[in-house]
Amino acid sequence: MKGSRTTGDISKCRRGVVHCFVIEECMLAGREYSWVECPSHGGLHMRELAPDTVFADIENALTIHVDQLKRSRMLGRGAFGFVFRATLRQPNGELCEVAQKMLEPVDPGPGGRASALAAYKAAADKWKRDSLEFACRAYCTSRQELSLLSRMKHQNVIGLVGMCTFPLSLVVELAPLGALNQLLASHRKAGTKLSLGVIKESAVQVARALEYLHSAHIIYRDLKSENVLGWRFPAPFSPQTDVLLKLGDYGISRSVLPSGGAKGFGGTEGFMAPEIVRFNGEEEYTQKVDCFSFGMFLYDFSR
Ligand SMILES: Nc1ncnc2c1ncn2[C@@H]1O[C@H](COP(=O)(O)OP(=O)(O)O)[C@@H](O)[C@H]1O
Numbered sequence: 379m380k381g382s383r384t385t386g387d388i389s390k391c392r393r394g395v396v397h398c399f400v401i402e403e404c405m406l407a408g409r410e411y412s413w414v415e416c417p418s419h420g421g422l423h424m425r426e427l428a429p430d431t432v433f434a435d436i437e438n439a440l441t442i443h444v445d446q447l448k449r450s451r452m453l454g455r456g457a458f459g460f461v462f463r464a465t466l467r468q469p470n471g472e473l474c475e476v477a478q479k480m481l482e483p484v485d486p487g488p489g490g491r492a493s494a495l496a497a498y499k500a501a502a503d504k505w506k507r508d509s510l511e512f513a514c515r516a517y518c519t520s521r522q523e524l525s526l527l528s529r530m531k532h533q534n535v536i537g538l539v540g541m542c543t544f545p546l547s548l549v550v551e552l553a554p555l556g557a558l559n560q561l562l563a564s565h566r567k568a569g570t571k572l573s574l575g576v577i578k579e580s581a582v583q584v585a586r587a588l589e590y591l592h593s594a595h596i597i598y599r600d601l602k603s604e605n606v607l608g609w610r611f612p613a614p615f616s617p618q619t620d621v622l623l624k625l626g627d628y629g630i631s632r633s634v635l636p637s638g639g640a641k642g643f644g645g646t647e648g649f650m651a652p653e654i655v656r657f658n659g660e661e662e663y664t665q666k667v668d669c670f671s672f673g674m675f676l677y678d679f680s681r
Protein backbone atom coordinates (compact mmCIF):
# COMPACT_ATOMS: atom_id res chain seq x y z
CA MET A 379 0.00 0.00 0.00
CA LYS A 380 1.52 3.29 -1.04
CA GLY A 381 0.76 5.72 1.79
CA SER A 382 -2.77 5.40 3.03
CA ARG A 383 -6.18 6.74 2.18
CA THR A 384 -6.82 7.59 5.79
CA THR A 385 -4.59 8.62 8.63
CA GLY A 386 -5.19 6.72 11.82
CA ASP A 387 -4.31 7.34 15.42
CA ILE A 388 -3.29 4.30 17.39
CA SER A 389 -4.00 6.06 20.70
CA LYS A 390 -7.71 6.48 19.78
CA CYS A 391 -8.46 2.80 20.05
CA ARG A 392 -12.14 1.89 19.90
CA ARG A 393 -12.97 -0.05 23.04
CA GLY A 394 -12.72 -3.80 22.53
CA VAL A 395 -11.56 -3.55 18.91
CA VAL A 396 -8.18 -5.05 18.33
CA HIS A 397 -6.82 -5.75 14.89
CA CYS A 398 -3.72 -7.89 14.75
CA PHE A 399 -0.99 -7.65 12.14
CA VAL A 400 1.45 -10.47 11.69
CA ILE A 401 5.05 -9.38 12.11
CA GLU A 402 5.92 -10.49 8.55
CA GLU A 403 3.28 -8.08 7.22
CA CYS A 404 4.91 -5.29 9.24
CA MET A 405 8.37 -6.16 7.93
CA LEU A 406 7.10 -6.00 4.36
CA ALA A 407 5.24 -2.75 4.96
CA GLY A 408 8.35 -1.33 6.68
CA ARG A 409 10.43 -2.11 3.62
CA GLU A 410 7.93 -0.98 1.02
CA TYR A 411 5.85 2.05 1.98
CA SER A 412 6.03 2.24 5.78
CA TRP A 413 2.21 2.25 6.13
CA VAL A 414 -0.45 -0.35 6.79
CA GLU A 415 -4.21 0.08 6.67
CA CYS A 416 -5.93 -0.90 9.89
CA PRO A 417 -9.68 -1.61 9.50
CA SER A 418 -10.29 0.00 12.91
CA HIS A 419 -7.88 2.91 12.89
CA GLY A 420 -7.15 3.75 9.26
CA GLY A 421 -3.64 4.18 7.92
CA LEU A 422 -0.92 3.64 10.47
CA HIS A 423 2.71 4.45 10.03
CA MET A 424 5.08 1.65 10.99
CA ARG A 425 6.90 4.09 13.26
CA GLU A 426 3.83 3.88 15.52
CA LEU A 427 2.89 0.26 15.02
CA ALA A 428 6.24 -1.59 14.81
CA PRO A 429 9.07 0.99 15.03
CA ASP A 430 11.79 -1.64 14.71
CA THR A 431 10.62 -2.62 11.21
CA VAL A 432 11.57 0.87 9.98
CA PHE A 433 14.70 0.91 12.18
CA ALA A 434 13.34 3.82 14.23
CA ASP A 435 15.25 2.41 17.20
CA ILE A 436 18.68 2.75 15.56
CA GLU A 437 20.79 5.51 17.07
CA ASN A 438 21.28 8.58 14.86
CA ALA A 439 25.04 8.12 14.66
CA LEU A 440 24.50 4.83 12.79
CA THR A 441 21.79 6.06 10.43
CA ILE A 442 23.00 6.87 6.93
CA HIS A 443 20.79 8.51 4.31
CA VAL A 444 21.17 7.29 0.75
CA ASP A 445 22.08 10.86 -0.34
CA GLN A 446 25.22 10.67 1.81
CA LEU A 447 26.52 7.77 -0.29
CA LYS A 448 27.99 7.90 -3.77
CA ARG A 449 28.20 4.36 -5.09
CA SER A 450 31.06 3.25 -7.33
CA ARG A 451 32.35 -0.15 -8.46
CA MET A 452 31.04 -3.51 -7.36
CA LEU A 453 33.29 -5.33 -4.88
CA GLY A 454 31.55 -8.65 -4.61
CA ARG A 455 28.31 -10.57 -4.58
CA GLY A 456 26.50 -11.51 -1.44
CA ALA A 457 23.62 -13.86 -0.73
CA PHE A 458 21.07 -11.01 -0.85
CA GLY A 459 22.65 -8.44 -3.10
CA PHE A 460 25.85 -6.86 -4.31
CA VAL A 461 28.55 -5.21 -2.24
CA PHE A 462 29.65 -1.86 -3.66
CA ARG A 463 32.46 0.52 -2.95
CA ALA A 464 31.03 3.93 -2.01
CA THR A 465 32.10 7.34 -0.81
CA LEU A 466 30.35 8.44 2.36
CA ARG A 467 29.84 12.11 3.16
CA GLN A 468 29.90 12.32 6.94
CA PRO A 469 27.81 14.88 8.86
CA ASN A 470 30.95 17.04 9.33
CA GLY A 471 31.41 17.13 5.54
CA GLU A 472 34.41 14.75 5.51
CA LEU A 473 34.48 12.03 2.86
CA CYS A 474 35.49 8.44 3.50
CA GLU A 475 35.62 5.29 1.42
CA VAL A 476 33.34 2.51 2.62
CA ALA A 477 31.74 -0.76 1.48
CA GLN A 478 27.95 -0.84 1.10
CA LYS A 479 26.50 -4.34 1.45
CA MET A 480 23.06 -4.42 -0.15
CA LEU A 481 20.46 -6.63 1.49
CA GLU A 482 18.05 -6.33 -1.40
CA PRO A 483 18.52 -6.52 -5.18
CA VAL A 484 20.00 -3.27 -6.53
CA ASP A 485 20.68 -2.58 -10.19
CA PRO A 486 24.47 -2.83 -10.74
CA GLY A 487 24.26 0.23 -13.03
CA PRO A 488 25.39 0.89 -16.60
CA GLY A 489 29.05 -0.10 -15.98
CA GLY A 490 28.07 -3.47 -14.49
CA ARG A 491 28.93 -6.80 -16.13
CA ALA A 492 26.26 -8.69 -18.08
CA SER A 493 26.43 -11.52 -15.51
CA ALA A 494 25.78 -9.06 -12.67
CA LEU A 495 22.82 -7.57 -14.52
CA ALA A 496 21.40 -11.06 -15.13
CA ALA A 497 21.88 -11.93 -11.43
CA TYR A 498 20.14 -8.70 -10.43
CA LYS A 499 17.17 -9.35 -12.73
CA ALA A 500 16.78 -12.92 -11.47
CA ALA A 501 16.93 -11.75 -7.83
CA ALA A 502 14.51 -8.87 -8.44
CA ASP A 503 12.03 -11.31 -10.07
CA LYS A 504 12.25 -13.64 -7.09
CA TRP A 505 11.61 -10.73 -4.71
CA LYS A 506 8.60 -9.65 -6.71
CA ARG A 507 7.15 -13.17 -6.68
CA ASP A 508 7.70 -13.74 -2.97
CA SER A 509 8.11 -10.28 -1.51
CA LEU A 510 6.88 -11.28 1.96
CA GLU A 511 9.46 -14.04 2.41
CA PHE A 512 12.37 -12.02 1.03
CA ALA A 513 11.48 -8.87 2.97
CA CYS A 514 11.49 -10.92 6.20
CA ARG A 515 14.77 -12.65 5.41
CA ALA A 516 16.47 -9.36 4.51
CA TYR A 517 15.10 -7.68 7.63
CA CYS A 518 16.26 -10.50 9.91
CA THR A 519 19.73 -10.62 8.32
CA SER A 520 20.17 -6.86 8.62
CA ARG A 521 19.15 -6.98 12.30
CA GLN A 522 21.45 -9.90 12.87
CA GLU A 523 24.54 -8.24 11.39
CA LEU A 524 23.70 -4.87 12.88
CA SER A 525 23.21 -6.10 16.42
CA LEU A 526 26.46 -8.10 16.38
CA LEU A 527 28.65 -5.56 14.58
CA SER A 528 27.43 -2.63 16.65
CA ARG A 529 28.76 -4.23 19.83
CA MET A 530 32.08 -5.54 18.54
CA LYS A 531 35.41 -3.75 18.56
CA HIS A 532 38.54 -5.70 17.67
CA GLN A 533 41.47 -5.14 15.32
CA ASN A 534 40.56 -8.30 13.35
CA VAL A 535 36.81 -7.73 13.17
CA ILE A 536 35.39 -5.45 10.48
CA GLY A 537 34.12 -2.11 11.78
CA LEU A 538 30.52 -1.03 11.29
CA VAL A 539 30.00 2.49 9.90
CA GLY A 540 26.20 2.50 9.85
CA MET A 541 23.12 1.38 7.98
CA CYS A 542 20.90 2.69 5.26
CA THR A 543 17.22 1.75 5.20
CA PHE A 544 16.65 2.50 1.53
CA PRO A 545 18.06 0.57 -0.17
CA LEU A 546 18.38 -1.74 2.82
CA SER A 547 22.13 -1.98 3.28
CA LEU A 548 24.93 -2.12 5.80
CA VAL A 549 27.84 0.26 5.53
CA VAL A 550 31.15 -1.11 6.77
CA GLU A 551 34.86 -0.26 6.58
CA LEU A 552 36.30 -0.79 3.12
CA ALA A 553 38.84 -3.60 2.82
CA PRO A 554 41.28 -2.16 0.26
CA LEU A 555 42.48 -5.61 -0.86
CA GLY A 556 39.08 -7.32 -0.98
CA ALA A 557 38.45 -10.88 0.18
CA LEU A 558 41.23 -13.34 1.04
CA ASN A 559 40.00 -15.95 -1.46
CA GLN A 560 40.86 -13.52 -4.27
CA LEU A 561 44.28 -12.82 -2.75
CA LEU A 562 45.04 -16.54 -2.50
CA ALA A 563 43.75 -17.10 -6.04
CA SER A 564 46.16 -14.48 -7.38
CA HIS A 565 49.06 -16.40 -5.79
CA ARG A 566 47.84 -19.68 -7.28
CA LYS A 567 47.54 -18.07 -10.70
CA ALA A 568 51.06 -16.63 -10.47
CA GLY A 569 52.42 -19.93 -9.15
CA THR A 570 53.89 -18.22 -6.07
CA LYS A 571 53.95 -19.67 -2.58
CA LEU A 572 53.22 -17.69 0.55
CA SER A 573 55.93 -17.64 3.18
CA LEU A 574 55.34 -19.63 6.34
CA GLY A 575 55.47 -16.35 8.30
CA VAL A 576 52.57 -14.88 6.27
CA ILE A 577 50.49 -18.06 6.64
CA LYS A 578 51.17 -18.14 10.37
CA GLU A 579 50.30 -14.47 10.86
CA SER A 580 47.08 -14.85 8.81
CA ALA A 581 46.05 -17.86 10.89
CA VAL A 582 46.81 -16.05 14.16
CA GLN A 583 44.77 -12.98 13.18
CA VAL A 584 41.72 -15.01 12.18
CA ALA A 585 42.08 -17.13 15.34
CA ARG A 586 42.17 -13.92 17.41
CA ALA A 587 38.95 -12.72 15.77
CA LEU A 588 37.29 -16.07 16.57
CA GLU A 589 38.61 -16.01 20.13
CA TYR A 590 37.11 -12.55 20.57
CA LEU A 591 33.73 -13.64 19.15
CA HIS A 592 33.68 -16.76 21.30
CA SER A 593 34.48 -14.76 24.43
CA ALA A 594 31.46 -12.59 23.54
CA HIS A 595 29.36 -15.80 23.18
CA ILE A 596 28.99 -15.51 19.42
CA ILE A 597 29.24 -18.49 17.07
CA TYR A 598 30.51 -17.21 13.74
CA ARG A 599 29.35 -20.21 11.65
CA ASP A 600 30.65 -19.11 8.24
CA LEU A 601 34.42 -19.08 8.38
CA LYS A 602 35.98 -19.31 4.91
CA SER A 603 38.41 -17.16 2.94
CA GLU A 604 35.57 -15.28 1.14
CA ASN A 605 34.58 -13.81 4.50
CA VAL A 606 38.09 -12.78 5.54
CA LEU A 607 38.96 -9.33 4.23
CA GLY A 608 42.37 -7.89 3.48
CA TRP A 609 43.98 -4.61 4.51
CA ARG A 610 47.62 -5.70 4.14
CA PHE A 611 48.76 -8.89 2.43
CA PRO A 612 51.70 -9.63 0.10
CA ALA A 613 50.96 -9.58 -3.62
CA PRO A 614 52.60 -12.33 -5.75
CA PHE A 615 56.39 -11.80 -6.05
CA SER A 616 56.29 -9.05 -3.41
CA PRO A 617 58.88 -9.22 -0.62
CA GLN A 618 56.30 -7.69 1.76
CA THR A 619 55.42 -9.79 4.80
CA ASP A 620 53.02 -7.42 6.55
CA VAL A 621 49.50 -8.84 7.11
CA LEU A 622 46.26 -7.30 8.33
CA LEU A 623 43.10 -9.36 7.95
CA LYS A 624 39.65 -8.86 9.44
CA LEU A 625 36.64 -11.11 9.69
CA GLY A 626 33.56 -9.76 7.88
CA ASP A 627 30.05 -11.09 7.11
CA TYR A 628 28.07 -11.76 10.27
CA GLY A 629 24.94 -12.67 8.30
CA ILE A 630 24.55 -16.13 9.83
CA SER A 631 26.41 -15.71 13.14
CA ARG A 632 24.51 -16.49 16.33
CA SER A 633 24.61 -14.96 19.77
CA VAL A 634 24.26 -17.71 22.40
CA LEU A 635 23.81 -17.87 26.15
CA PRO A 636 27.09 -18.33 28.09
CA SER A 637 26.03 -21.87 28.93
CA GLY A 638 24.29 -22.72 25.69
CA GLY A 639 24.74 -23.60 22.06
CA ALA A 640 22.82 -22.98 18.88
CA LYS A 641 20.67 -24.92 16.48
CA GLY A 642 19.94 -24.36 12.82
CA PHE A 643 21.45 -25.38 9.52
CA GLY A 644 23.88 -22.74 8.35
CA GLY A 645 27.31 -22.36 6.83
CA THR A 646 29.04 -23.31 3.61
CA GLU A 647 29.38 -26.82 2.27
CA GLY A 648 32.87 -28.16 2.90
CA PHE A 649 33.41 -25.77 5.83
CA MET A 650 30.46 -26.84 7.97
CA ALA A 651 31.23 -28.97 11.02
CA PRO A 652 30.01 -32.61 10.88
CA GLU A 653 27.71 -32.09 13.89
CA ILE A 654 25.72 -29.50 11.90
CA VAL A 655 25.59 -31.59 8.73
CA ARG A 656 24.82 -34.93 10.42
CA PHE A 657 21.79 -33.68 12.32
CA ASN A 658 20.71 -31.12 9.75
CA GLY A 659 21.21 -28.39 12.36
CA GLU A 660 18.45 -29.86 14.54
CA GLU A 661 20.75 -30.87 17.42
CA GLU A 662 22.43 -28.24 19.55
CA TYR A 663 26.07 -27.47 18.74
CA THR A 664 28.69 -25.15 20.24
CA GLN A 665 31.38 -22.68 19.24
CA LYS A 666 33.52 -25.71 18.34
CA VAL A 667 31.85 -25.70 14.91
CA ASP A 668 34.05 -22.66 14.16
CA CYS A 669 37.15 -24.70 15.04
CA PHE A 670 36.25 -27.20 12.33
CA SER A 671 35.79 -24.40 9.79
CA PHE A 672 39.10 -22.91 10.94
CA GLY A 673 40.82 -26.19 9.98
CA MET A 674 39.23 -26.05 6.53
CA PHE A 675 40.20 -22.38 6.27
CA LEU A 676 43.86 -23.30 6.94
CA TYR A 677 43.64 -26.00 4.29
CA ASP A 678 42.81 -23.24 1.77
CA PHE A 679 46.33 -21.86 2.25
CA SER A 680 47.95 -25.11 1.17
CA ARG A 681 45.92 -25.73 -1.99
N1 LIG B 1 34.17 -4.36 3.51
C1 LIG B 1 34.44 -4.90 2.34
N2 LIG B 1 35.47 -4.44 1.59
C2 LIG B 1 35.77 -5.01 0.38
N3 LIG B 1 35.08 -6.04 -0.14
C3 LIG B 1 34.04 -6.55 0.55
C4 LIG B 1 33.66 -6.01 1.83
N4 LIG B 1 32.61 -6.70 2.29
C5 LIG B 1 32.33 -7.63 1.37
N5 LIG B 1 33.18 -7.56 0.31
C6 LIG B 1 33.15 -8.43 -0.89
O1 LIG B 1 31.82 -8.89 -1.12
C7 LIG B 1 31.73 -10.33 -0.95
C8 LIG B 1 30.39 -10.68 -0.29
O2 LIG B 1 30.29 -10.02 0.99
P1 LIG B 1 29.69 -10.77 2.27
O3 LIG B 1 29.63 -9.78 3.38
O4 LIG B 1 30.51 -11.98 2.55
O5 LIG B 1 28.25 -11.13 1.76
P2 LIG B 1 27.35 -12.46 2.05
O6 LIG B 1 26.86 -12.33 3.44
O7 LIG B 1 26.20 -12.39 1.17
O8 LIG B 1 28.25 -13.64 1.83
C9 LIG B 1 32.98 -10.69 -0.14
O9 LIG B 1 33.39 -12.04 -0.36
C10 LIG B 1 33.99 -9.68 -0.65
O10 LIG B 1 34.53 -10.11 -1.91
Ligand SMILES: [Mg+2]
Pocket residue numbers: 604605627
Ligand atom coordinates in the same frame (compact mmCIF):
# COMPACT_ATOMS: atom_id res chain seq x y z
MG1 LIG C 1 30.03 -13.99 2.76
